[in-house]
Amino acid sequence: MRKVAVAGVGMTKFGKTDKSLVELFSEAAMEAITESNIRPGDIQALFVGNCLGDFAEGQANIAGFIASELGLPPSVPATRFEGACATASVAIRDAFMWVASGFYDTVLVGGVEKILHMGTPLATRTFAMASDSRYEEFSGLTFPGVFAMLAHMYAHKYGIPLPVLKERMALVAVKNHKNGAKNPLAQFQKEITVETVLNSFMVADPLQLFDCCPFSDGAAALVLTTEEKARKMVQKPVYVLGIGQGSAGSLCRQKDYTVMQSRVASARQAYEMAGVGPGDIDVCELHDCFTIAEIVASECLGFFEFGKGSEALETGETAIGGKIPINPSGGLKAKGHPIGATGAAQAYEIVKQLRGECGDRQVDGARIGMTDTLGGDASTIVNLILGV
């Protein structure tokens, strides 16, 4: 396997937009291509992450239209990837393997989503399609519902009184909004307090509105290439050190999902490939679709013991400047969560952090960073470890 580098990255501002899916992706892609000092004609394959384009815009089969929009030659294969909220990370992992194997030298990969115009009922319905349609959707399960049940299970399992856990969960939102306030591309650039969270309306008990990430529009993209080519293209290539992907079935078959086996397996693959452990990670962008989700993810990735992740919010260990800064971008919570773009936006932030380009939200001296993206109810999990 060859060493694979990220040459350039691009990302749109997250939030509401009138641009189309094709336009959003192309905007992020052109930035990544320009940053890489190459031309669209240098791209040998296009990997597009998009989850809900069929329902959002009546657009299936979007990849070819994006290739055309970008002026890629007819010989360039363009392929759509889907893995619910992990969509873009699945695409990045695949793109990595094609370059690592030697089949392609330079590829463009990213993700795009457009949700806000759909309205909450349809958006909630289409998000729920990422859970088991035979056996679990008919209960009216929603994504807040999945993580609401997780919060209750977590509080019961570890004997943490629900009000105590809720306050620590609120601190996840407070931290991520504080970080997001320093990110010009974030959907929400405003700090909040614990009271903001605890006074917001109940979405799925015990999750309130500010425990939940928003619906978002946006796109992000990366140019992946060989080490040799990257050195010629840019000053500071960032390398893909490790990748992992895991799978799981219906939530009921996962039983106690406070420990997500697909995530533990995925993270282990990525750590082993990179030859590092959780203690070596300087900065992490992980899947905080809900406040409890950040706590559980931080344990599955090995940053904290199982059952101890929520305490880290009180000690500030996951803040910028703490032991393991988590979601300096603002995370899904404040930066926004255009689901098919999220994995690429996480990689974008880690690349910028490792290059030292994050301004007020920079994690000093970060050399190894990790992403963690969860699709559906943990049925798809992807981890990437990047380094300089």
Next chain:
Amino acid sequence: MSFYKLTHREYFDALKEGRLLGLKCRQCGGYTVPPKACCDGCGGTDTEVAGLSGKGEIKTFTVVRVAPEGLQAPYIVAMAELEEGPWLMGNLLDVDPDRAGMDLIGKKVSVGHRVVQMNYTAGEGVTPVFKIIP
């Protein structure tokens, strides 16, 4: 001949008649509910259709207050561990959503069913429901 001993439609039809069916593994003895192509415990395919007691215990729950298109909130979604081991997701009935609290966890329940019509599905759906055993 179908490979499947119990398809999702046959499982739904039995639920509608008040019977909770699953697969019992001849290799490891474990139960797989809802059914799938192989044993959920060992991956073996030497399974037979078996009736379950339809009794279990609530492991977790939520009150959904923002519903997907086509459904009316609030309602309770819960997961129960069946006496035979598998977990099941369904709706908890006969509990006021505004009085649903942590004390529900551990409550003994019996399994019933509810027929559901939703958009974008392949036909009628059937979901398990739970009722607390007094």
